[in-house]
Amino acid sequence: xxKSLAFRVVMSLSLIGFAAPSPGAGEKPLTLDNxxxxxxxxxxxxxxxxxxxxxxxxxxxxxxxxxxDADVAARLARISARRIAVPAMSSESRKDSGVARAAYxxxxxxxxxxxxxxxxxxxxxxxxxxxxxxxxxxxxxxxSTAKGLDLAEFARLALSTRGDANEPLKPLIEEExxxxxxxEDTAANLVMTTGRLKIEGxxxxxxxxxxxxxxxxxxxxxxxxxEDNPALMRDVLDALQSFESASIGVDDxxxxxxxxxxxxxxxxxxxxxxxxxxxxxxxGEMFFDEFSLAASDGGHLSVKRFALNExxxxxxxxxxxxxxxxxxxxxxxxADLPDPKTSETSRxxxxxxxxxATFDNYLASTxxxxxxxxxxxxxxxxxRGETQTTAHFLALGYRELALSGVAxxxxxxxxxxxxxxxxAIDAKNMGVARLSAxxxxxxSAAFSPSPLISRAATLTxxxxxxxxxxxxxxxxxxxxxxxxxxxxxxxxKARADYAKAAATAITALxxxxxxAKRIAEAVSAYIEKPKRLHLRFAxxxxxxxxxALARKPSEILESLDVExxxxx
Numbered sequence: 001x002x003k004s005l006a007f008r009v010v011m012s013l014s015l016i017g018f019a020a021p022s023p024g025a026g027e028k029p030l031t032l033d034n035x036x037x038x039x040x041x042x043x044x045x046x047x048x049x050x051x052x053x054x055x056x057x058x059x060x061x062x063x064x065x066x067x068x069d070a071d072v073a074a075r076l077a078r079i080s081a082r083r084i085a086v087p088a089m090s091s092e093s094r095k096d097s098g099v100a101r102a103a104y105x106x107x108x109x110x111x112x113x114x115x116x117x118x119x120x121x122x123x124x125x126x127x128x129x130x131x132x133x134x135x136x137x138x139x140x141x142x143x144s145t146a147k148g149l150d151l152a153e154f155a156r157l158a159l160s161t162r163g164d165a166n167e168p169l170k171p172l173i174e175e176e177x178x179x180x181x182x183x184e185d186t187a188a189n190l191v192m193t194t195g196r197l198k199i200e201g202x203x204x205x206x207x208x209x210x211x212x213x214x215x216x217x218x219x220x221x222x223x224x225x226x227e228d229n230p231a232l233m234r235d236v237l238d239a240l241q242s243f244e245s246a247s248i249g250v251d252d253x254x255x256x257x258x259x260x261x262x263x264x265x266x267x268x269x270x271x272x273x274x275x276x277x278x279x280x281x282x283x284g285e286m287f288f289d290e291f292s293l294a295a296s297d298g299g300h301l302s303v304k305r306f307a308l309n310e311x312x313x314x315x316x317x318x319x320x321x322x323x324x325x326x327x328x329x330x331x332x333x334x335a336d337l338p339d340p341k342t343s344e345t346s347r348x349x350x351x352x353x354x355x356x357a358t359f360d361n362y363l364a365s366t367x368x369x370x371x372x373x374x375x376x377x378x379x380x381x382x383x384r385g386e387t388q389t390t391a392h393f394l395a396l397g398y399r400e401l402a403l404s405g406v407a408x409x410x411x412x413x414x415x416x417x418x419x420x421x422x423x424a425i426d427a428k429n430m431g432v433a434r435l436s437a438x439x440x441x442x443x444s445a446a447f448s449p450s451p452l453i454s455r456a457a458t459l460t461x462x463x464x465x466x467x468x469x470x471x472x473x474x475x476x477x478x479x480x481x482x483x484x485x486x487x488x489x490x491x492x493k494a495r496a497d498y499a500k501a502a503a504t505a506i507t508a509l510x511x512x513x514x515x516a517k518r519i520a521e522a523v524s525a526y527i528e529k530p531k532r533l534h535l536r537f538a539x540x541x542x543x544x545x546x547x548a549l550a551r552k553p554s555e556i557l558e559s560l561d562v563e564x565x566x567x568x
Contacts, residue, residue, distance in 0.1 A: 029083075030054065039159070041212075042093040046086055053082030073156035076115040084109040097216060102127035115152035121145050135187030141178055148174025153204070162206040162242075169203040169244060176202075190257040194250050201246030209235045230319075237317040240281035249274035264296040282312035282323075297338050304332025315365035320449060324365055329356040342387055349380035361411070366447040368411035378402045396478040402428035411442060417464070418442040431472025431530075438464045440542040462542025466535075473530035499524040511554025515562040522564035532567035 029050040037044045055078070086107040093100040104125040111118035122144045129137040153170050178197040183190075207214065217232050253270040270288045277284030287307035294300055310326035331354050339346040357372035379401045381390045393401065405425040411418045421436035445457035477491075484494040503520040510516035519535065526533035538561040547556060 029085075041095055042091055044089065044091045046089045048087055050085040051081060051083070053080075055080040072159055073115075073152045076152040076155055079112060079115050079151075081109070081112045084112070095212070095216070096132065097219060098129060098131040098133075100127060100129045112151070115150065117146075117149045117151060119145065119147055120149050131187070133187075135185070137186070138182075138184040140182040142180035144176065144178040146173055146176040149176075157204055157206050158211065160206045161210055162208050165208070167205050169205050169242065171202075172204045173199070173202040175200050188257065189259075189263075190255060192253070192255040194254075195252030197248075197250045199245055199248050202243070203245075204243045207235075207242055208238050211239075214239060233317045233319075237281055237314055240313065240317075244279035245275070246278075247274065247276045248278060259296040261297060264298075266294060266296040268293045280312070281314045281317070282310070283308075285309050286311055295337075297340075299335070299337035301335045301337070302332070303330060303334075306330050320365040322365075324362060325359060327356065327358045330354075336383075339384065343385055346385045346387075347380075347383040349383040350378060352377045363411075363444055363447045365449060368413075368447060369409070371406075371408040373404075373406040375404050376402060377404065396475075396482055398429070398478075411447070413444070416440065416442050418446075418461075421467075427475070429478075430475040431470060434467075434469040434471075436465075436467045440464045441544070459545050462544040462547075463539065464542045465538040467537075468535045470526065470533045471531070476527060476530040495528060499527040502527055509553060510557045511552075513554060513558040515557050515560060516554065518562060518564045522566050525566040525568070529566075529568050534563070534565045534567075536563040537561070 029052045032049045032051070033047060035044075035046040035049065037046075086104070089104045089107065091100075091102045102125060104122060106121075106123035108119075108121045109117045110120075124140070124142045124144070126141070127139040129139075131137075148171070150170070150172055153172050157172070176197075176199045179195075181194045181197065183192045185191075214232075214235055217229075218236065221229055221232060249272065251272050253273060255268045257266060258264060259266050269290075269292045271290030273288035275283040275286050285307060287305065288303075289305050291303040291306065292301070307329045308325050308327070309329075310324075312324040315324050316322065330352065333350075333352040333355070335348065335350050337348045339348050352374065353376035355372075355374045355377070357370060359367035359370050361367065361369040380399070381393055381401060382399045384390050386394060403425060405423070407420075407423045409418065409420045418439040419436070420439070423435040424432065426432045440462045442461050443457050445453050446461060448454045448457070480491050480494045480498060483498070484491045487494065503524040506520040506523060507516050510519065522533060522535065539559070540561075543556055543560075
């Protein structure tokens, strides 16, 4: 649904539903027929209303009818009624962007006290939106129940604008449940259905910009250039910050239609999606479970769970490239996608068992501390076929790549250092690589959202230490076996040749100094018997980009403290 049931009907019923004299004991409910109310660009028509226990006299209620849309919220706050039944209602809205017509079935408001309804029930309805450009969208929704609906506050939100930027948010609705919905968009060739939608603990306030005008401006924005509309982005941010909800959840979302190429069908499904602690243009959690996509091009993608924690959208609306968040998680990812650029039969097939990352210690919109891990990331090389990327791995006998790894990093403001540790990658049947590094002279300017400032700060950043460990013989042994086969020689001969060539290359690049020789000997020994290689480079004063430009690699290498060891 484009809007909740409460938001759709509250303005019409709140203005006319209570306009009835109070019946005395034993009297039948008051009935009103053929009501027509116009509010701005929208006209509401109600053929019949039955009202029990209205609080105002006939004269007072008649005054409400004659007052138009002035001070609606204040007038609603005076109303109490035991029950209001509306068998049917329709509305029509006309704007430059198009015409919207809606119909509602069997609406019942119960126990209304001072403009707040304890319960609102409806049997469903539908809306048709005809765009001025020719597109048609139809929305259908099923039975619904809303509890604790504050009609006066809804009226204030819909019909007024906010003068006080810091006006507090007020309760709007305790809970609303819509059992099902369906959206049909002819222009997009899309049909979307949902199961049960539930919203809890909604609070809000009037916007600084009228909602209708904000929507019209937003519909005209160029998605590729949101930065061209800073005023609109500020108003959108204000709108998001003007609502909050304890939770929003929806089950069984299905979107189906036709897309590229050649109008082929696609289907996307989500078993459950939702948000929790929605407030301040963000959410404590945004998630979906059991997502699947059968794409128009024959591709398939599935995700068991995807979640974002402590998300804040304000940085994006203020010009940042990404939102602020504390954690991202994905589980059970599997993809089988066509790769027509390679060949008609080539597929990109991969899966991820678990992947997650956490972010902390934000400096403006940039995290200065992070950690992440990935478990069992598998790429099917055989499905891709022989390409420039995969041919060598296939020749080595790898039908798939299976990787797991962890990474972490932190900027230490007091010491102006940044530590990258640990970074570890475990590749099945290949080996394990571990890396840690320490950087010095890292100022806060390195995290500036301005690329010019951050690049300038990076030039003065220095490397103080690098620690590298390689373990395992899987990859080395396969490389040597392939080389021996191609050269028609023994594996032992190929191993000796590779060890000698590696040592020669290192000394050619790093010079003939002590440190270069130490590294060359360790690498050569590791190739001869690849079990464990450990290298450590330390520069107490650091080595920066300017040093790399002004000094030869051999000079820099010999100025370092170097450790090189091999476990045979």
